Amino acid sequence: MPNDQSNDLFDRLASGAAAEWSRYVDHAFVRGMGDGSLPEPAFRHYLAQDYLFLTHFARAYALAVYKGRNLADMRASLNGLKAILDVEMDLHVSLCAGWGIAEDELERTPESKATMAYTRYVLETGLRGDLLDLHVALSPCVIGYAEIGKRLAATPGALDDANPYRVWIAEYAGEAYQSVAASARATLNRLAADSLTPARFPRLLTIFAQASRLEADFWDMGLTLTD
């Protein structure tokens, strides 16, 4: 449960943007994966767009490496970049293959407006702002999926063989992804200790709320099969 009195920056942001956060993590797409009722074409559409999304997010992490002020910052962002390129992307490509979508088809998929809006917002926020702005913009993505995975995995029946979405849920509920999200939280707190002032918080909250809104729009795009 988000807490606005917390010392944890992520908790304060999720609490300050509670409406946008819950529209994202409690979305109908998410609930449909949990109980297996999500229409399969919606999941396939989402999977293909998520491949494009992850490619742009890898670029955003590369930008975060560049924006680091010291080696600790650069290593933290490099770990985020490696988590996408070496772990999440491989799992994603094999998940897509299991759903009958080959990598060359993923490469040829036209980018939807929701994918463009979200990824370009994060990249532009990072280009314009500093490293804390960029990590705040990245945080609903990294930490949100860990929270969604953990919640869904605790739902009765979600990991049963009968649920076609059990592999996705197990991936994001799994230890490897949970530890990527824990590192992202720690990075936010470390950057905040150096550069967060009370006057700066509202701007960070705006970035966080916007990124959470764009995450929810991404689920909408999957559910409604929008281009």
Ligand SMILES: Cc1ncc(CN)c(N)n1
């Ligand atoms: C749209 C979206 N948001 C978050 C994640 C988790 N990295 C993802 N794969 N796709």
